Amino acid sequence: MSEQAQARGDFAVELRGITKTFPGVIANHDVNLSVRPGTIHAIVGENGAGKSTLMKTLYGMHQPDEGSITVDGVTRTFRSPTDAIAAGIGMVHQHFMLADNLTITENIILGNEPTTSRGRIDFAAAHARIGALMSTLGVDFDLDAPVSSLGVGQRQRVEILKVLYRGARILILDEPTAVLVPQEVIELFVTLKRLVAEGATVIFISHKLDEVLANCDEITVIRQGTTVAHTSPRETDRRGLAELMVGGDLPDPSGRDTHVRDSVLLEVAAIDVAGTAVGSKLALDQVSLRVRSGEIVGIAGVEGNGQFELCEAILGLVPTVRGSVSMEGRDISHTPTRERINAGLSYIPFDRHREGLLLDAPLWENTFLGREDNRRLTSGLFTRRRAIEADSRAIIDRFGVRTPSEQVPAFALSGGNQQKLVVGREMASDPKVLLAAHPTRGVDVGAQAAIWDELRHARDNGLGVLLVSADLEELIGLSDIILVMYDGRITAQLDPAEATPEMLGTYMTGEVQGARS
Amino acid sequence: MNRQKLQRVLVTSASSVLAIIVALVICAVILLITGKDPVKAYSTLFGAAGETKVLQGMLNRATPLMISAAAVAIGFKMNLFNIGVEGQMRVALLSTAVIGGAVNLPAPLHIAFCFVVAMATGALWSGIAGWLKVKRNVNEVISTIMLNFIALSVVAWSFDTFFRLDKEGESTSLLVKTKDLPRSAWFPDLVDRRLNGMLIVAIVILILFWVLVWKTKFGFQLRASGANSGAARATGVNPKRMIFISMLISGALAGLVGMRALMGDVHAYQNNLAEQQGFNGIAVALLGRNHPVGIFFSALLFGFLGEASGRLQLEDIPKEIVTIMTGIIVLAVVIINEAVKRWDDRRIQRRAAAMVEAAS
Numbered sequence: 001m002s003e004q005a006q007a008r009g010d011f012a013v014e015l016r017g018i019t020k021t022f023p024g025v026i027a028n029h030d031v032n033l034s035v036r037p038g039t040i041h042a043i044v045g046e047n048g049a050g051k052s053t054l055m056k057t058l059y060g061m062h063q064p065d066e067g068s069i070t071v072d073g074v075t076r077t078f079r080s081p082t083d084a085i086a087a088g089i090g091m092v093h094q095h096f097m098l099a100d101n102l103t104i105t106e107n108i109i110l111g112n113e114p115t116t117s118r119g120r121i122d123f124a125a126a127h128a129r130i131g132a133l134m135s136t137l138g139v140d141f142d143l144d145a146p147v148s149s150l151g152v153g154q155r156q157r158v159e160i161l162k163v164l165y166r167g168a169r170i171l172i173l174d175e176p177t178a179v180l181v182p183q184e185v186i187e188l189f190v191t192l193k194r195l196v197a198e199g200a201t202v203i204f205i206s207h208k209l210d211e212v213l214a215n216c217d218e219i220t221v222i223r224q225g226t227t228v229a230h231t232s233p234r235e236t237d238r239r240g241l242a243e244l245m246v247g248g249d250l251p252d253p254s255g256r257d258t259h260v261r262d263s264v265l266l267e268v269a270a271i272d273v274a275g276t277a278v279g280s281k282l283a284l285d286q287v288s289l290r291v292r293s294g295e296i297v298g299i300a301g302v303e304g305n306g307q308f309e310l311c312e313a314i315l316g317l318v319p320t321v322r323g324s325v326s327m328e329g330r331d332i333s334h335t336p337t338r339e340r341i342n343a344g345l346s347y348i349p350f351d352r353h354r355e356g357l358l359l360d361a362p363l364w365e366n367t368f369l370g371r372e373d374n375r376r377l378t379s380g381l382f383t384r385r386r387a388i389e390a391d392s393r394a395i396i397d398r399f400g401v402r403t404p405s406e407q408v409p410a411f412a413l414s415g416g417n418q419q420k421l422v423v424g425r426e427m428a429s430d431p432k433v434l435l436a437a438h439p440t441r442g443v444d445v446g447a448q449a450a451i452w453d454e455l456r457h458a459r460d461n462g463l464g465v466l467l468v469s470a471d472l473e474e475l476i477g478l479s480d481i482i483l484v485m486y487d488g489r490i491t492a493q494l495d496p497a498e499a500t501p502e503m504l505g506t507y508m509t510g511e512v513q514g515a516r517s
Numbered sequence: 518m519n520r521q522k523l524q525r526v527l528v529t530s531a532s533s534v535l536a537i538i539v540a541l542v543i544c545a546v547i548l549l550i551t552g553k554d555p556v557k558a559y560s561t562l563f564g565a566a567g568e569t570k571v572l573q574g575m576l577n578r579a580t581p582l583m584i585s586a587a588a589v590a591i592g593f594k595m596n597l598f599n600i601g602v603e604g605q606m607r608v609a610l611l612s613t614a615v616i617g618g619a620v621n622l623p624a625p626l627h628i629a630f631c632f633v634v635a636m637a638t639g640a641l642w643s644g645i646a647g648w649l650k651v652k653r654n655v656n657e658v659i660s661t662i663m664l665n666f667i668a669l670s671v672v673a674w675s676f677d678t679f680f681r682l683d684k685e686g687e688s689t690s691l692l693v694k695t696k697d698l699p700r701s702a703w704f705p706d707l708v709d710r711r712l713n714g715m716l717i718v719a720i721v722i723l724i725l726f727w728v729l730v731w732k733t734k735f736g737f738q739l740r741a742s743g744a745n746s747g748a749a750r751a752t753g754v755n756p757k758r759m760i761f762i763s764m765l766i767s768g769a770l771a772g773l774v775g776m777r778a779l780m781g782d783v784h785a786y787q788n789n790l791a792e793q794q795g796f797n798g799i800a801v802a803l804l805g806r807n808h809p810v811g812i813f814f815s816a817l818l819f820g821f822l823g824e825a826s827g828r829l830q831l832e833d834i835p836k837e838i839v840t841i842m843t844g845i846i847v848l849a850v851v852i853i854n855e856a857v858k859r860w861d862d863r864r865i866q867r868r869a870a871a872m873v874e875a876a877s
Contacts, residue, residue: 317750338753347751355751358744369741370752372734381733404872407521411862412869 011070012037012170012201013058013089018067020053027053031067031227033220035170040192040202042212045222046245046445051205054222055172058203059091060084071170090168092159094175100148104141105130108162133164138194152302153184157191170201177211178470181302182505189215209241221245259294260480264329265464266291266314266345266433271323273309273488282321283309285488291433291464296455298479298496299468300504306488307468308350311435314466315347316340327433342373344432348423348439350468352415356422359411363403364392366410367425374429391428399424400450416443423451427458434458437468452478472501486510532857533804533811536850537818543849544842548834558834565825573711579820580777581791583719583812585798587726588770590807592657594730595763596743601646601661602771603795604668605639609772610779611672612638614695614786615680617702627701631780632773639772640765642668647764651757657764673788680786694785704780713781719816722770723809739763771795800847806854819843 011034018031028050035041045051057064060078069076071087078084081091098107105126114122114129127143134140139157141150147158156176163171173192177185189211192202206212212219213233221229221244229244236244266289273284284306291297299307312318314325316337324333332340341347349355357366368388371377377388392406399420403413410418423439439455440448455478459465469475475482476496484492484507492507545555565571585602592599617631646664649655680695705714730736742749742759750756775791783790801819805811826839 315751316753336753336755341753349748349751354745355747358741358748361740361744365737365741368737369748372737378734381735383732383734383737385732402873404869405521408869409862409865412866 010037010073011035012072013203014070015054015058016068016070018054018057018064018069020057020062020064028057028064028225031222031225033227034230035201035203036218037072037201038196038199039217040196040204040215042204042206042216042219043222044206044209044212044219044241044245046207049222049245049444050225051207051222052174053225055091055174055203055205058084059089059172085166085168088167088169090163090166090171092156092163092171092173092176094178096155096159098147098155098158101146103144103146104150104158104161105143107147107158108165110162112166130161130165133161136194136198137161137164137191139191152179153187156180156184156188160191160195164195164200169199170203171195172203172205174205175207176204177206177208179303181508182502183509185211207245209238209245213238213241259460261293261295261462263293264290265293265327266466267326267329268310268314269324269326271313271325272321273306273313273318274321281488283318283488284313284320286323287485287488287490288323289466289483289490291466293432293462293464294459295480296459296465296467296478298475298482299466299485300472300475300482300508301468301485302508303470305485305508307437307485309488310485311347311350311437311466311468314340314435315345338373341370344430346426346429346431346434348426348434348436350437352418352422357410357418360409362407362409363396363401363413363421364389364406366421367392367395367406367428369425371425371429395421395424395428399427399454400447414444416447419443420447420450423454427454431463433464433466435466435468438470439467440469440471440474472504475504476501484508528857528861529806529808530811532853533806533815533850535857536804536846536853539849539853540842540845543845544838547841548838553834557832558829558838561828561832561834562822562825562839565828566821570711571821571824573708574824575817575820576716577712577777577820578823579816580713580716580719581774581794582797582801582816582819584722584770585774585795586801586805586812586816587722587798587809588767588774588795589798589802590805590812591726591730591739591763591770592767593802593807594743595739595759596746597650597760597763597767598658599643599646599661599764599767599771600658600799601643601664601668601795602767602774602798603793604661604665605642605768605771606774606791606795607668607672608642609635609638610775610790611676611680611695611786613772613776614698614779617780618696618698618785621699622701624701627699628704628780631698631702632776635772635776636769637772639770640768643764643768643771644761647761647768650764651761676786676788682785694783694787696785698780698784702780703784704776706781713777715777715781718773718776720813722773723813727809774798797843800843803847804850 013033013035015031015033018028020028031054043051043054056062058069060081060083063079069078071089076083076087099110102110105123108130109126114125116122130143137157137160141154141158147155150158160171176188180188196202204212204216216233218230218232219241220227221231221241223245268287268289270286270288271284272282272286275281275283287306287310289297299310301307309318313320316332316335320333324331326332327340327343327345332343353359358369368377377384377391389406396403396406401413401417401420401424403417410421413421419440419442426434436455440451443451455465467475467479476499479496482494482496482499482504483490484494484504486508487510491510494504541559548555548558585606588602589599613631613635616634620627620630622630642664646657646660649660650657676695681693682696706712707714707716730739738749738754739759742754742756746756774794778791779786797819801812801815805815822839822843826836829836829838
């Protein structure tokens, strides 16, 4: 069928036999994709399956080694995104590329400013054009407001406007819902459907099956770097799609019996943490929580609502204005970070590259990081290289880190293996309390299952875990109790047995601030 | 595993060797353009390597370079660029000449006392930059450059005002100096008037530097802070404390840079003493890739070039060609390092991926 269609040129975008190789990451081989005009076409696959590589190929950010790209029946070579934009392709990035202190108009026209005959920026013309685009999208902004005044969902809408303003008819959205709460996701799809009705084409990259099944017209599944199926919501269901994505064997975060014991390992009592800017409101406002032995306490919330500051305050990296932090009944509010760690506190950081790894250093130095007071690995002031290397090998084996040896620098590993290494290091010192921030973010299914297993196993042995995650299913599946953070406060306490992602979403936007049950 | 290590060493030294070759080629072109014969120039220059006197001079010149390169390198390990070694050295020179000259102690004690004074003054001066960085977030490049100017001026002024020997009386001597250090503070020569014993001190410093940075917990935390301060901070390493301590160590070493000239040669302070040796340490550290072994050989090279450059004048070739060569080496090493690192990173990544692939 596709051959006929190609002959008639009825695809907005067609990729044939795309192959792209990179050292160290799963790239693409023999990728085929046919996107009909006027549809929302989903590309689904696990993290690391090669979705981003594919989209970068289509957007001209790199050139494929083999294969062809056809846009509206014309075969093209994109040497840079400029070429792709010229062909009518636009990309809405996962991380917004907006200048906070410029107005919405200025952001949209940046790089494509209409000018008057005297060489000035023609704001009237810009406003007129953006106005027309806004009515197409069904949104309404005060165009002179600074972007900094907008929420996440609105910023995304501005990104879409920006791409449309540049004349894109084919929009690529890279995991657009990752940063949104469920209500904003619904609004996004309303917008996208209006766009498609106007004749635009949307390529929607996601690994969230429910929203794909509910909103997209066609689906291409990518697994381990290659396209494995082309289907549509009519022909498949959640289970079927998930199995296509992972090739059988679904990991499941759930399956919990309660092992929570009575002893409180970590207690945070009514802490306040100052905001970063002078005079800004508190980053944490009267936050209290308790983690008992054998308990996983989940923290739900849209990123930037105080989760990061909470972990930093527990670690002692930011000072608390009021309140106290104690471990096993001992007040550690004024204890230095290193002593807290030595007392059994561990931390899987939010961003492994920024806070977890020494990318240029060999793995054995990475597994040693933060464990310099371990008697086995050091003697007095000196480090014991052989012991550290042996310990590193043990961590690599236990956590299934795929690497040739412990001498390889950390940057040579794939993201999932880097994360396993970080998790392994933090678990290796047998902590009492673990702060786990997005422990499975950006890792493949196998690594995810392995990390979940480790967390569960350690929990069964009495570890107390504070789990911060944006993956609501992970939160619901693993936690014994879920706290919702909004605007620096804990606004709700939910029982995971009754919570659903939608329900968490309502709490996360701050619309509902349930009393703590 | 040994093979990997050997490869790492080879790749690391390759970029430095390459930089030297590039510099030689470019200088040859410059010589050709100016109508000189590069073959004759280089054979004169490197022909000098056979002479014992030149080799002794090389070691003598390399001594302060090793120390100042170590001072710069410990900063680099922490991602700090201490350009202020020159100023720290200058302050330490005058204070040691004055304070060391004012006491009388038995020889080994007196020498140790002078070292302590030099290190303390150097650390005091670099500590200002460290304090500014930690407390006021002032970039250490800016503050150390400014402190260099201040050091030069303050030292020259106070020397002229308070400490110069021939201030009164018949001051016709061109050699304006402080009072001579007592003999007990003179650092002994290995070869009389040719090679000073400070060379041993410099080598010991390089060894201690290696032990400190690569074998101790402190060194690991220092390198971790330099490699990723966010990650180090998350494990409870206080980045400000590390910055301050490494600035102090760097300054203390900088204080010792001028001691070969002061205690081993002139035995008194004068304004051009040990000039430029603090700045030249930056070049040596860059070429030596901040590693003691690399620093050792780079210091020998620079020492040799400095010593042998005089020979060029006999052949009517300006000895400034050596200064040009030094500059090009530094530029080339920075550029080539980056290129080689990118190439090597890709190579390592590919190999790791291939080996993982093969294992599964």
